[in-house]
Amino acid sequence: MSYEKLAKKIVQEVGGKENINSVIHCVTRLRFKLKDQSIANTEVLKELEGVMTVIKSGGQYQVVIGEHVSSVFAEVIKLIGGEAPQADETTEESTEKNTIFSKFVSLISGIFMPVMGAMAAAGILKGFLVALTVVGWVNEEMGVYKILYAASDAFFYFMPILLGFSAGKVFKTNAYITATIGAALVYPTMIEIYNAGEQLSFLQIPVILMNYTQSVIPIILASFLTAKLEKVLLKVIPKSLQLIFVPLFITVIIVPLSFIVIGPISVYASELLAKGAMSVYSLSPLVAGLLLAGIWQIAVMFGLHWAFIAIFINNITTLGYDPINALLYCTVFAQTGAALAVSLRTRETKMKSLSTTATISGFLGITEPAIYGVNLPLKKPFIFACIGGGVGGAIAGFFNAKMYGGFASGGVFGIPMFINPDGISWEFYGFTISLVAALITAFLLTFLFGLSNKVSSTKTTTTVKVSTNS
Incomplete structure (x- = not known):
């Protein structure tokens, strides 16, 4: 078709x-x-x-x-x-009853989804540069390094601008204005003043300067307030003057407000979020990896993983690394291992072709063909892949694996992102072991026990309603 x-x-x-x-x-x-x-x-x-x-x-x-x-x-x-x-503003977007959590997931996915490709590409490139530096193939003084590092770091450095544009669309306001607000947050002069430790005030109001490069929460909150303010301004300003004066008043009000109130509060909130995530993780990294990685692909199926992506990026921004995605990265390889086992065991031509394609996609970080085309319809391979993910996650937690300097959505090309810029250590060795363990566990379980039922390529429909009730 x-x-x-x-x-x-x-x-x-x-x-x-x-x-x-x-x-x-x-x-x-x-x-x-x-x-x-x-x-x-x-x-x-x-x-x-x-x-x-x-x-x-x-x-x-x-x-x-x-x-x-x-x-x-x-x-x-x-x-x-x-x-x-x-x-219509007065009409619900869907007749399905949405909980606060489902609305939050929808909001986060709407903001981050358009930039995920660029973010993953930048993160993978940064990871490869770290790997090439560690093995001594390039150094930071080389022109090729500086240019490629600029290409890889630009997304994260100017993230408030890109997220401002994306958030503007989600909140149904002028995306160019919200991108401009993001640009103001990372304006070079403001960064220089912050780095120099100078004092700054706005109409006698002291400004608590922060470094907003790579930040997430400030621009999202600023975009939300921009949308609210725009609605008010459109009601009070005559239509003949709206083209100029609506953007003018938004800029004059929201940019100072971002520096004086929104930014500092958001940065402190980001730090608390990072500390909260780390406190849960520190209780037992091994158990956290076992549980989170064991159910992660189920969360991905239902789109609930978007709620965690902001945490991953926030950890990178505030801590310089993220241990949570290091626990979960192996789940892609677990699903791929299960699909590979089906590819080798099945005699059905269509399923063999589908599972082979799904295996290739899985190694590149795209698990939907493996999940929906192979593992989930056959049921047992999906269960075994979840078990493999849990095993890999526990190993990654045991070795305190971490993701550095960016974000990778999965697959072999994202592996270098887990190398510490200070050099390869057991953190990275343990991380690679977690990937192999997840793949082999899922592969062996599926190969030995996953095809006891008749292989079918029947598609499935999954419905989930998220509830805040316990």
């Missing part, structure tokens, strides 16, 4: 473009916000050639496509008229 035909069927089966509030895509999924999810023909969608499965989570109706999702997304956008129709 062509991308155009598949997109046409998807739009039709989710209830037509009039039922779509918005649509975005991540690495493998079309993520719809529908006015009424009950209208969507889920059973028909899951049987379409080119669709792996359908997931309802966090107020989103997610159609899992795989590696061709960007091509299908482009056709969907054409069909719905260039951009997704926006919901």
